[in-house]
Amino acid sequence: MRPRVPRPGDLPSRLHDVRVAARVGRWLGVCFALAFVTGLLSHYAQAAHQPIPLPTRPVWGYQVTQALHVLSGTAAVPLLLVKLWTVYPRLFQRPPRELRAVVLTVLERGSIALLVGAALFEVTTGLVNVTQWYPWQFSFRRAHYAVAWVAAGALLVHVAVKLPVIRDALARDLDETAPQEADRPAAPVDRRGLLRLTWLAAGTAAVASAGGTLPGLDRLAVLSARRAGGPQGVPVNRTARAAGVVAEATDPGWVCELRHRDRVIRLGRDELLSLPQRTVDLPIACVEGWSAVGTWSGVRLWDLLRLVEATGGADVAFHSLQRRRGGRFSVLPAPFASDPLTLVALGLNGAPLSLDHGFPARLIAPNRPGVTQTKWLARIEVLG
Ligand SMILES: Nc1nc2c(c(=O)[nH]1)N[C@H]1C(S)=C(S)[C@@H](COP(=O)(O)O)O[C@H]1N2
Numbered sequence: 001m002r003p004r005v006p007r008p009g010d011l012p013s014r015l016h017d018v019r020v021a022a023r024v025g026r027w028l029g030v031c032f033a034l035a036f037v038t039g040l041l042s043h044y045a046q047a048a049h050q051p052i053p054l055p056t057r058p059v060w061g062y063q064v065t066q067a068l069h070v071l072s073g074t075a076a077v078p079l080l081l082v083k084l085w086t087v088y089p090r091l092f093q094r095p096p097r098e099l100r101a102v103v104l105t106v107l108e109r110g111s112i113a114l115l116v117g118a119a120l121f122e123v124t125t126g127l128v129n130v131t132q133w134y135p136w137q138f139s140f141r142r143a144h145y146a147v148a149w150v151a152a153g154a155l156l157v158h159v160a161v162k163l164p165v166i167r168d169a170l171a172r173d174l175d176e177t178a179p180q181e182a183d184r185p186a187a188p189v190d191r192r193g194l195l196r197l198t199w200l201a202a203g204t205a206a207v208a209s210a211g212g213t214l215p216g217l218d219r220l221a222v223l224s225a226r227r228a229g230g231p232q233g234v235p236v237n238r239t240a241r242a243a244g245v246v247a248e249a250t251d252p253g254w255v256c257e258l259r260h261r262d263r264v265i266r267l268g269r270d271e272l273l274s275l276p277q278r279t280v281d282l283p284i285a286c287v288e289g290w291s292a293v294g295t296w297s298g299v300r301l302w303d304l305l306r307l308v309e310a311t312g313g314a315d316v317a318f319h320s321l322q323r324r325r326g327g328r329f330s331v332l333p334a335p336f337a338s339d340p341l342t343l344v345a346l347g348l349n350g351a352p353l354s355l356d357h358g359f360p361a362r363l364i365a366p367n368r369p370g371v372t373q374t375k376w377l378a379r380i381e382v383l384g
């Protein structure tokens with residue numbers, strides 16, 4: 001027998017149903033909206049210039065929004081797969097013959113292709129990022145951000161176009177069997193069963209791979225790349241060796257340069273240790289889907305900035321000893337620079353900072369993305 005394209009009448013079960021698709025789609029929409037909003041926030045928090053600075057409190061604000069981002073993005077994976085599975089037979093529906101209908105069908109399927117493509121791109125690059133594997137050449141952050149707008153736009157169009165269908169599908173009883181589907185075989189699970197399995201899969205996926213984003217959930221996070229651990233009880237994103245800073249960071253002649261206009265001061269680690277020391281509990285919250293709270297000790301950044309006669313109101317740039325790859329530079333918006341909790345940290349969890357956590361000195365500030373907490377400081381410069 002020659003293989004042929006399946007027709008709606010050949011559908012394997014009653015599960016390929018608009019009522020299932022609409023119910024899964026509703027939660028998929030919630031996940032995408034959450035991921036989109038928290039993603040915009042994260043993108044903005046990482047910007048070198050913030051026209052409107054984000055608040056410095058709560059100190060765990062970024063930790064929570066980033067956790068929500070990773071949780072909603074991961075939960076979206078099974079939802080997206082089930083949604084695609086319930087509707088895929090529609091792809092094989094015979095195209096209409098009349099011109100107007102052909103044009104509409106092409107537009108509709110085109111926008112759905114865009115949506116599916118963008119959604120798959122977002123969840124795939126997001127998951128791959130969580131595993132810290134970058135099998136591509138482009139900037140993850142820029143691509144993930146740009147495609148998020150494509151996905152959001154295509155999703156809005158899709159929901160607008162389908163609104164009458166969605167409304168009708170959500171209003172109809174899941175158990176009712178329409179006369180035209182009476183001859184379709186019943187599946188091993190009914191529609192309610194499929195939905196229950198889908199919710200279970202989404203919840204499990206979120207907790208298992210993204211639970212590492214919030215302390216307390218990390219024992220459940222069996223798939224998370226960097227669970228509790230690492231030197232001094234805090235995970236390490238990039239080691240000193242990977243950053244190529246071992247020689248310079250362990251050089252006894254190391255100094256941190258402070259610069260404000262023509263005022264320049266250079267302080268070694270012992271000099272920093274002789275200044276008033278503070279201790280703060282602050283999280284490191286990584287965009288790659290983990291976070292950990294540390295007890296950091298060191299010099300208040302603002303105390304140092306006053307030594308070079310900074311008066312506040314200016315952003316501050318942090319340069320690392322590191323020469324290549326990401327993380328070697330960050331800009332701290334003015335309100336964070338004068339915040340009493342922002343430290344040039346010299347110690348972590350009761351011991352001197354380990355080499356991998358940024359020895360001899362690193363930045364730690366409240367409510368900031370981990371990637372901006374620059375390690376192995378070489379130079380701090382007041383901008384303006
Ligand atoms: N110089 C430098 N600083 C850096 C990085 C880096 O690669 N180089 N990684 C950043 C990232 S992505 C994170 S999440 C935190 C992790 O800090 P930790 O390794 O002490 O946990 O450091 C940040 N500071």
Ligand SMILES: [Mo]
Pocket residue numbers: 237285286287288370371
């Ligand atoms: Mo990170």
